[in-house]
Amino acid sequence: MSTPDAQADDIHIAMSKSWSAFMRYRQSSLRERHALLYEIAAQVEALHDVLIDIAASETHLPHSRLVAEKNRMLFQLRFYADVAQDGSFLDLRIDHAQTHKNPTQPDIRKMNIPLGPVVIFGASNFPFAYSTAGGDTASALMAGCTVVVKAHPAHPKTCQLLADAIQLAVAKTGFPDGVFQQLFGNAHSVGETLVKHPLCKAVGFTGSYTGGKQLFDWANQRPEPIPVFAEMGSVNPVFLFPSKAKQAARQMADMLADSIQLGVGQFCTSPGIIIGIKNDDLDVFREQLAQCASASNPAPMLHEGIYRNFIQNRSEALHQPGVRLLNDMPTNIPEGYASASIACTDARYFLTNPNLHEEVFGPFALLVECRDMEEMLDVARSLKGQLTCSILAEDSELDAYRDLLDEISLHCGRLIINGVPTGVSVCHAMHHGGPYPATTDSRFTAVGPDAIKRFTRPLCFQNWPEHLLPGALQNSNPMNYRRMVKGNWTNPNADA
């Protein structure tokens, strides 16, 4: 499928249509948005295996993985819609007038309102969960924003199928068709024109650091800067503590090797750096890790661009001083395929060479060997912002090295103990984000219902007549939302 790039005119028409639709859609109730998200899920389900087949042909991802990811996409749509119904994400606050106070206080209420049309850039590595009908679209729509997706050029047919399903759902639920639109484009200028369009009010992005940073800069160069939620690269450091290495070197190596090669390493949470303490136990761990990696089955990467970048970035990492390859990929695998490989280096190289901190997106990890726990702390201090960090340790070590845990926690959005970073549960408590450069806004999550909040801002209502207030802020609490009234939280079903 070759769809011509959207031109400046197309983009302007789409954004204007998105804005008109927004002026109506923003008034929709949470129930109506719930109906829309459920209908989207239903329409996507109605595509049956056609969707999986098309996606498989475009992404080289195995059917089983695509089925699981499709289920996750459907779950996200319904879960976000369900969770939003108690109105928590609106951050409702009511302070009644207080005429006896000095100074007197008028009636003041506030709630979160949608930002406006959101431009979303899908990820190539998640054709369902982070693409056209993924988490960004689900949360923007639930927030009351209209959506313009820039389809990912690596899976255009999948994007088209999903966009058709969404547009059908929009029509069936009676919303204007500008609520959701999709544009195509390979050229960077398409993204630039979208992000710089005055009617674009926020941006969602999942992809590379280079791409996300470019959108962030464009957004900040606008006459009116707008928020960019770019979820970018991460090397997801894993700290292997010495007692754990002594107790379970092989088991830890097996677990990490599985995580490294999962999805041919094409996850933003793929572990790219493992930090251990040089000793005999680490020798065992290193050997086992390399062996497992050697034994991994080569599999096709998502697309040629990702494959080329992987080969190049891996090669650059391997050419850094002090880096030694432990196992190479087989030489006889087809073009576009990759399998897991591991390199190792000494912490003193890692600490002095920023190139070794860069992500190699694909099935590759660097083992960083430290002299002692003090040097491991230095490595932790040297880390850039990460989506995740993981610690593999015995309980006694966790107690003994609280300072190291504290330091590590400064560098990530999610801190995992005795587990691997791959696998992002879609639940209330998930935070999929992290300090820059893992994301451009560490304060918001890309996964879980709290992602809805990214696309809202507060609006305060002072001295409004009751009947003109949005229902969410009326005294009678007609929708039974959770609210803070005069400093006290009300439960649903409790009157204000």
Next chain:
Amino acid sequence: MSTPDAQADDIHIAMSKSWSAFMRYRQSSLRERHALLYEIAAQVEALHDVLIDIAASETHLPHSRLVAEKNRMLFQLRFYADVAQDGSFLDLRIDHAQTHKNPTQPDIRKMNIPLGPVVIFGASNFPFAYSTAGGDTASALMAGCTVVVKAHPAHPKTCQLLADAIQLAVAKTGFPDGVFQQLFGNAHSVGETLVKHPLCKAVGFTGSYTGGKQLFDWANQRPEPIPVFAEMGSVNPVFLFPSKAKQAARQMADMLADSIQLGVGQFCTSPGIIIGIKNDDLDVFREQLAQCASASNPAPMLHEGIYRNFIQNRSEALHQPGVRLLNDMPTNIPEGYASASIACTDARYFLTNPNLHEEVFGPFALLVECRDMEEMLDVARSLKGQLTCSILAEDSELDAYRDLLDEISLHCGRLIINGVPTGVSVCHAMHHGGPYPATTDSRFTAVGPDAIKRFTRPLCFQNWPEHLLPGALQNSNPMNYRRMVKGNWTNPNADA
């Protein structure tokens, strides 16, 4: 008082000290921070009238206003400390492990953690409430961040007194003295060095658009961009609907004239633009407004710089095509003094001249006269982001012009009906913020306990042993915080 500018070395020492203190202070409990904020309030109170006298001498603000503002500062410190105690701002979420699910879900919990050292730039127009010990300092400290204040050069002695009080409170509550520091500096390079220092993790600012935008740009140019909460200019448009003008032209004029001259117009919420419908009622309103303004008492502005800018910006506004001055300031008032004056123009000039949308910080307002409600809607559409918009209208008009209300709501952070924008209540429901360029981040408030959230980000804990989790996330909920557990909200005193 002439304090030499902080040099690059001083700044580096201060930021390093702030970071060291942060590594300890971030572990403090909400109770301990509560004790600190209360002790700061106590130490400030212990300054008695000395503080008021010094501030009066530096700002030319009347004693009564300063006493009221000091009370507000004290209230903020105690109110934020009190409200934070239920842990709401931590956004606590707990999802227990679910091994029966497919895919299985590990134990996942999250909470907001402090960002790091915060650099705060105080405002010249609020020597107490938005300066050294103002809302930014109170909310950053409550969030668990350490603070470095860049003292405002217009009231250095006041800043010094307050900083001494805070440092005394820090010492008395047993925190390291790096928790709070203050630096002085007139040169822009002081601000630039502070904002670009790698250990600075967030910025709070209240002041002009030029100043705030500069900090925002510096922050985004850093290798690691950081959030900037700059509360900047606003013209706070007031829409006078025709029936209200017919019913109460004189009363509305009196009310607005009071608001315009309040504090010699030196509030970020001062009404700078009034929009009405051309007719006989507006003639009455216009005349009364000009008369009230004429009758206002000249008073000294805060400092020479603000006075000079006021005179220049007002003069520029008056020289725009189609602008007519209704009443001038008396010619015989002392240098540095100002009184209220009003100009008027036709909406067609306003709609085509961006200069007329610029803030004139001081006691000056522009009456924009529209042909009809359609043109008033055009004016609303043309507005930049504002802290506030106000609507003066009869109830019947509010019902009739819902589209106009909707449009206006897109352009502001607070929408007031039949009231004036001046007077920002410190309460839960306050939102003091607004779309750019009113602020650099429309999603956060500078006033009210929700301001604490500006200085936090989520951290997710996956698969942690219970005893290593922060108390806030332990199953037993030892601090009785409000939390969402398995999707259900728990009340304080209810177990997880």
